[in-house]
Amino acid sequence: MTAYLGDVAALARKDLRLELRARDTLPAMALFVVATLVVFHFALPGGASEDAAYGLLWVALVFTALLGLGRAWAPESEAGALDGLVLATSDRSAIWLGKALATLAFLLAAEIVALPAFALFFAPLDGPALLGVLLASVGICAVGSLVSAMAAAARGREVLLPLLFLPLAIPLVVGGVGSSVSPEPGAYLAFLGLYDAVFAILSWAAFEYVVTE
């Protein structure tokens, strides 16, 4: 078990190190989400009602996540490193978990920029809303990392990833918006937790089959 977690940690660290060096994905995500929020302001004639604004937050978050997910497996594709990891790891699901954790770190970092910007431009965010963002981010990265690996094996992966990801992201958007808007966010937060549990386990178990023959 500790060996497994050690593998996961080493792999996640590798992704963090790569991003710190290249510094391309994270700034792009942060800039993209702020730009998107600004576009939304102009896109709504007559201003946004507070409820609608929360919807916009979630659209912005989902598409920002897509930006990051599109690049998630790029380092592994460059020189075939994914095959190397498949050969070297005793449990291939560690590859998925390491990648999902690193992607989550990037997404949370982008949200640290996005959420204050949103609160500034549109509407305040309370505890349940933030918890919803956290829970949904976990789900996004769990499912997104798996689906991104599928797309990486295909032609036209940049176009394919959104098609694969968006239907799966719909429940997350419902949970996220609900936790921001509803007077009783508990049900939505519980639902997000359920989504995370179901799809994290499914992704964890299925990853082996996606990267091996």
Add this chain to the structure above:
Amino acid sequence: MSITRPSLSALAALAVALAAASVLMTFFVAPEDVDQGLSQKIFYVHVPIALTAYACFGLGAWKALRLLLTRGERYDLESYTGIHQGTIFGALTLVTGSIWAKASWGVWWTWSSNQLVLFLVLFLFYCAYFMLRFSIEPGPQRERISAVYALFGVALIPVSFFAIRLASDFIHPTVFTRDGPQMTGSMFAAFCTSWAAITLLAYVMYRTELAGKRTDVNLRDIREALAR
């Protein structure tokens, strides 16, 4: 023709007979709905089609699971055909649902019908299945990735259902309500006949498509063997 395995043409004939019977029962046996009138008859087609779509997706996922666990060669085509049939019936669900909405409430689409919205999400998901599948080179990796995606689909069905239920609480004020029809005996009989007909039809279509695809594969194998 063996007793245990009726031929495909016999099943097709039976499906046609059942379909004819269900049409008769729908229009002449089942009573007309007080509120919705004649348009309610679409229910006898719409709901069985929806149930059949779920069944096809379930079949596709089951075959996908078998593929991943046993690596059997036949499961890939079977899973694909199941998903394909499911998508066809899913599209039909959306169409019949839309017709029913227009006939009942005067709009071609409504977000307050949870089932319709669920099918829209699933339709998007399963359309992406085909995009995914045909973007990958044929081979074991394509089979496995398709199988994993098919399994994600059946997980998405209940999760989306809950999501849509939750969403309808606050996102879309319920304007139209439709109670599940309280079925009288004759309505139930008509419904079951229709359901049986459509399920059998789906099965026949599944077997036919699968046979066609297998024939394609065999033909290519033969061509290849002759070329050597």
Add this chain to the structure above:
Amino acid sequence: MPLGDVARRARSEGAAAVSEAVVRAVGLEKRYGLRTVLRDVSFELESGGALVVTGPNGAGKSTLLRLIGGLAAPSRGLLEIGVERRRVGFLGHEPLVYRELSALENLDLYGRLYGVPERRERIGMLLGRFGLWEARRQRISSYSRGMTQRLALCRALLHEPDLVVLDEPHASLDDEGLALLDAELGTLAAAGKTLVVATHDPARVAALATGSIVLGHA
């Protein structure tokens, strides 16, 4: 329909030094959709032996080596590999490294994943042996093709594998690199490691080869 089988037998401790087949292939076939890349490949490779795989481009050498290395499974036929999956070292067409990490960082990651004991020392020793010590902190993206190939060799040998599968290891190497590689192959063979080498230049490895297969177009 017969399924492709990859059976792995754990190496039994204290097995007699008598040559036992480390790799056994019977009627291997590999298809990708409509394309048949390998057909009816059969061979046996005994422990400590060296199998040389030759054939024209496109004949399936790389595919065969991926099967033996554990990256793919045969469509039909039997493939028995008497070595645990992570005791196999694999060198493919791609170096299987991270271009934006340094040699040290790449090998450190693989060393952790493989569970290499005394990782630092082993990495240092390999980098030195293949003449990469000076460049150990540079990113792989700055390496020449020859240097990258040398690093890939280090990666393949890092965990002291019992079965070493090399797909055209001589490619891209300069004279110095070739000499280092030949020396290493000799060392591996002398240490009783089992080798599989695909090459366009069988004469180079003729001295240590114990068997060979020639793949034609399927």
